[in-house]
Amino acid sequence: MKILKSYEIRDMWLMFWKSKGHDIIESSPLIPQNDPSLLWINAGVAPLKKYFDGREIPSNKRLANAQKCIRTNDIDNVGRTARHHTFFEMLGNFSIGDYFRKEALTYAIELLTSPQYFDIDINKLYFTVYPGDEETIEQWIKLGVDPTHIIKVPGNFWEIGEGPCGPDTEIFFDRGIKYDPENLGTRLIAEDIDNERYIEIWNIVFSQFNAKAGKKREEYQELPSKNIDTGMGLERVACIFQNAETNYETDLFIPIINKCSEFTNVKYEGQMAFKVISDHLRSVVFALSDGASFSNEGRGYVLRRLLRRATRFGRQLGMNEPFMYKLVSVVVENMGMFYTNLKPQQELITKQIKIEEERFLATLEFGEKRLLDYLQTNQEKVVDKEIAFLLYDTFGFPFELTKEIAAEHNFTVDEEGFISLLEAQKERARQARNNDQSMTTQNEDMMKFTEASEFVGYDTLSTTSKVVGIFKDGKNVTKAKGNIIIVFDKTPFYAESGGQIGDQGTISFKGKNYLVTNTIKLPNHQHGSIVNIDEEIAVNDEVMLNVDEEFRSDVAKNHSATHLLNEALRKVLGSHIYQQGSQVYNDSLRFDFNHFSMPTNEQILAIEALVNEEIKKCHQVIIKNMPLKEAKALGVQAVFGEKYGEVVRVVDMDFSKELCGGTHVNNTNDIEKFAILTVESKGSGIYRLEAATGNYITTALSLTLSNINKEINENLEKINNLQDIAKDNNIEIQKIDFQLSDACESYQLVINRHQELITIRGIAKDLEKEINNKILEKKTIPLDKYLNEVKVVNNYQVLVTKLTNENIELVKDLVDRLADKMNNCIVFISVINDGKVIFICKNKIDSLNAGNLVKQAAIITNGNGGGRKDFAQAGGKDPSKVEEALSTIFEVIKNSL
Numbered sequence: 001m002k003i004l005k006s007y008e009i010r011d012m013w014l015m016f017w018k019s020k021g022h023d024i025i026e027s028s029p030l031i032p033q034n035d036p037s038l039l040w041i042n043a044g045v046a047p048l049k050k051y052f053d054g055r056e057i058p059s060n061k062r063l064a065n066a067q068k069c070i071r072t073n074d075i076d077n078v079g080r081t082a083r084h085h086t087f088f089e090m091l092g093n094f095s096i097g098d099y100f101r102k103e104a105l106t107y108a109i110e111l112l113t114s115p116q117y118f119d120i121d122i123n124k125l126y127f128t129v130y131p132g133d134e135e136t137i138e139q140w141i142k143l144g145v146d147p148t149h150i151i152k153v154p155g156n157f158w159e160i161g162e163g164p165c166g167p168d169t170e171i172f173f174d175r176g177i178k179y180d181p182e183n184l185g186t187r188l189i190a191e192d193i194d195n196e197r198y199i200e201i202w203n204i205v206f207s208q209f210n211a212k213a214g215k216k217r218e219e220y221q222e223l224p225s226k227n228i229d230t231g232m233g234l235e236r237v238a239c240i241f242q243n244a245e246t247n248y249e250t251d252l253f254i255p256i257i258n259k260c261s262e263f264t265n266v267k268y269e270g271q272m273a274f275k276v277i278s279d280h281l282r283s284v285v286f287a288l289s290d291g292a293s294f295s296n297e298g299r300g301y302v303l304r305r306l307l308r309r310a311t312r313f314g315r316q317l318g319m320n321e322p323f324m325y326k327l328v329s330v331v332v333e334n335m336g337m338f339y340t341n342l343k344p345q346q347e348l349i350t351k352q353i354k355i356e357e358e359r360f361l362a363t364l365e366f367g368e369k370r371l372l373d374y375l376q377t378n379q380e381k382v383v384d385k386e387i388a389f390l391l392y393d394t395f396g397f398p399f400e401l402t403k404e405i406a407a408e409h410n411f412t413v414d415e416e417g418f419i420s421l422l423e424a425q426k427e428r429a430r431q432a433r434n435n436d437q438s439m440t441t442q443n444e445d446m447m448k449f450t451e452a453s454e455f456v457g458y459d460t461l462s463t464t465s466k467v468v469g470i471f472k473d474g475k476n477v478t479k480a481k482g483n484i485i486i487v488f489d490k491t492p493f494y495a496e497s498g499g500q501i502g503d504q505g506t507i508s509f510k511g512k513n514y515l516v517t518n519t520i521k522l523p524n525h526q527h528g529s530i531v532n533i534d535e536e537i538a539v540n541d542e543v544m545l546n547v548d549e550e551f552r553s554d555v556a557k558n559h560s561a562t563h564l565l566n567e568a569l570r571k572v573l574g575s576h577i578y579q580q581g582s583q584v585y586n587d588s589l590r591f592d593f594n595h596f597s598m599p600t601n602e603q604i605l606a607i608e609a610l611v612n613e614e615i616k617k618c619h620q621v622i623i624k625n626m627p628l629k630e631a632k633a634l635g636v637q638a639v640f641g642e643k644y645g646e647v648v649r650v651v652d653m654d655f656s657k658e659l660c661g662g663t664h665v666n667n668t669n670d671i672e673k674f675a676i677l678t679v680e681s682k683g684s685g686i687y688r689l690e691a692a693t694g695n696y697i698t699t700a701l702s703l704t705l706s707n708i709n710k711e712i713n714e715n716l717e718k719i720n721n722l723q724d725i726a727k728d729n730n731i732e733i734q735k736i737d738f739q740l741s742d743a744c745e746s747y748q749l750v751i752n753r754h755q756e757l758i759t760i761r762g763i764a765k766d767l768e769k770e771i772n773n774k775i776l777e778k779k780t781i782p783l784d785k786y787l788n789e790v791k792v793v794n795n796y797q798v799l800v801t802k803l804t805n806e807n808i809e810l811v812k813d814l815v816d817r818l819a820d821k822m823n824n825c826i827v828f829i830s831v832i833n834d835g836k837v838i839f840i841c842k843n844k845i846d847s848l849n850a851g852n853l854v855k856q857a858a859i860i861t862n863g864n865g866g867g868r869k870d871f872a873q874a875g876g877k878d879p880s881k882v883e884e885a886l887s888t889i890f891e892v893i894k895n896s897l
Contacts, residue, residue, distance in 0.1 A: 001124075028047035045094070051063075070283055108171070127151070149186075162211050166209050171200070210222075285331045308360050322358055370387075372405070451526065461549055484530075488529075493527055497662070499581070500662040502527075509543045516531050553665075560668065561671050565691065578593065608675065615672070617654075623650065628646055636657040805832070806831055828857075830885065837879055837882055856885075
């Protein structure tokens with residue numbers, strides 16, 4: 001076998017086919033021309049479909065090419081495996097109604113094994129074929145292939161919807177036992193086991209049939225013009241001819257990898273990052289050269305996703321500044337001799353990539369930090385839809401990147417929830433309505449906004465201030481009105497952070513008060529207040545800011561309660577408990593924690609009681625800023641994974657000491673009362689507790705219990721209905737009278753109600769079972785009549801009969817009881833109800849199959865169905881043919897025994 005560079009392989013391929021009378025056609029652009037069904041050209045045959053389906057006949061029916069392709073259905077695997085790529089070259093030869101199987105295979109062996117061409121030892125090659133394609137098997141053997149190297153694989157049939165299709169044969173190169181440690185041999189091919197020994201290098205499709213919906217393959221008609229369609233991946237054969245470990249060690253990737261290694265000062269030793277960068281860069285460069293551009297949809301979004309994924313992997317190698325654009329010249333130098341459109345566009349491509357890198361790096365740091373912080377502090381192993389959407393909507397962070405980073409940390413993402421939020425946002429945009437959290441297009445201007453803004457809300461809830469920034473419809477403007485975000489030189493409004501909701505309040509401007517509906521933290525840490533104002537406001541305008549004192553107080557109660565709760569969990573469940581995430585609102589709080597098992601009801605009540613006990617102790621809440629080392633010496637609790645500066649803010653409640661930047665009560669007694677609402681498992685040893693404080697407890701408990709009470713009422717109604725059914729059927733049952741316990745403002749009420757629900761469920765279930773059994777007893781179909789109809793065939797008991805207007809469940813019961821009364825038997829009964837036919841069969845004979853029998857009967861009566869060998873049910877539509885069906889089934893059974 002020869003040692004060949006990639007360009008030598010490509011040139012040899014094209015030279016060979018030219019010698020066989022093929023026209024060498026140029027690679028089509030990656031953007032499909034006049035084919036809206038494709039996002040990218042993804043196979044060598046894709047631009048030639050007009051020839052294969054007969055819409056156009058080429059001047060030469062023999063064609064060959066090296067087609068550039070992009071496939072994006074498996075991006076996440078690129079870099080993880082040896083042979084996954086987004087951009088690749090497919091070497092192809094095609095016959096449009098000219099030569100077929102015999103010539104195609106003869107050419108293949110010549111190209112692969114002739115010393116003039118690839119010079120591969122034929123004994124290193126293995127061939128898969130479609131079962132039944134004996135012509136291909138015979139031809140391979142005639143050409144010198146060892147029959148033991150030919151493997152039948154059912155999947156060797158190329159078919160995509162209606163149109164030309166046919167069997168195919170794949171050619172594999174054997175890299176040897178070194179890559180087969182378990183010595184499985186050709187099982188690896190036959191059983192499609194992922195392996196590095198047998199590398200598929202060529203696929204030859206015999207496009208000879210016309211696929212039609214609703215027809216079986218054996219019913220497909222032959223094409224009047226049979227075609228040959230082949231594909232050989234250049235990256236794969238380069239790996240073979242260069243004796244490389246993976247495709248990435250070939251001359252198609254190594255120049256990029258080496259230059260990347262030079263930039264990063266990191267030696268390449270097979271790291272995934274280098275592979276992702278080299279692969280994705282090739283895709284982006286070639287796509288841009290063919291007229292694609294970066295955007296937020298379609299092809300442009302694919303390119304943006306590829307570049308951003310590569311950029312993130314570059315950061316793993318220490319590249320925290322744009323660098324991909326510097327590698328463009330390497331791609332052009334390596335590929336430009338054949339793809340001549342690259343060189344003229346090199347400068348433009350480089351500029352486009354550099355701008356895109358700069359944009360992404362500006363957003364990536366904020367988005368990735370927020371996501372990693374979330375992953376580190378939330379071990380429930382699921383990224384909430386709200387977090388995924390916030391990253392996407394506020395930071396421009398690709399959702400696919402969120403999924404990928406989450407997967408690296410063994411997290412999943414609520415993709416369905418994310419999509420629902422995205423669709424809701426699109427709907428809001430369609431209706432041209434603004435929302436206080438709608439920040440779809442604000443990212444770029446927000447990232448660039450660096451005006452200073454001081455938070456003074458720890459010390460005061462009101463202040464005069466000056467406007468330093470205004471955001472309107474995603475743009476940083478000097479003046480605006482309507483739904484806007486305003487940043488002030490100083491503000492008492494706390495921005496959503498650390499799980500605590502942002503402040504609400506009012507802005508006083510020109511004698512009017514405008515409601516602040518939320519406060520968010522901008523990328524550069526300024527606090528931005530969301531407000532709808534009907535008076536135009538401008539930068540440098542003076543305003544009066546007032547935080548909603550009641551709202552702040554309610555939030556502070558819940559936040560301080562989370563600190564007490566955190567410590568109470570540790571006291572009751574153990575010192576291993578750590579906060580895994582929290583959300584603090586004005587009306588409730590949510591707290592996630594790790595534990596070995598779901599806390600018992602007794603433990604939950606003990607936790608609730610301990611928090612209330614500490615509230616009543618009236619601990620003064622002391623807040624101090626101090627050096628981190630000093631705070632650690634005090635034994636303060638910190639959120640796992642949170643990064644802190646040298647000076648930290650310590651919130652000391654005597655019972656609890658934590659590092660925290662949120663707002664709190666002055667005294668624990670201000671919390672008034674604490675009640676747990678629900679406790680649930682989030683999986684992987686993480687549990688979520690929801691609670692409320694103060695005046696919100698009664699309302700919150702009511703909301704929490706509403707679903708339980710609803711189900712209780714549904715079951716009580718069910719019990720009443722069952723009692724009526726019993727009365728109508730003259731069935732005597734014990735009278736049911738159920739009383740709910742009195743309410744109380746404690747988790748004890750949740751426990752009581754849930755236990756009552758369990759009790760009522762049980763009562764309803766048992767009552768339904770009792771009544772149904774008694775009804776069944778009254779309506780049971782007697783056996784004697786049907787036992788008298790049993791026929792004996794060769795010592796087997798056979799019953800084939802029919803009923804009319806009978807309950808199907810009763811008939812099933814009859815079939816079961818009849819079969820129980822007999823050994824070595826089969827019971828086949830038809831039921832005609834309201835013009836419909838049902839066939840039911842119970843089989844205890846090995847040589848028969850209930851599923852096949854009911855299906856046959858159903859087809860006779862214009863229906864269908866089937867089932868298991870021992871029991872089956874099917875339906876028919878024509879009662880007039882039931883007798884014919886039963887007669888046929890009896891004959892089938894008799895002839896089988």
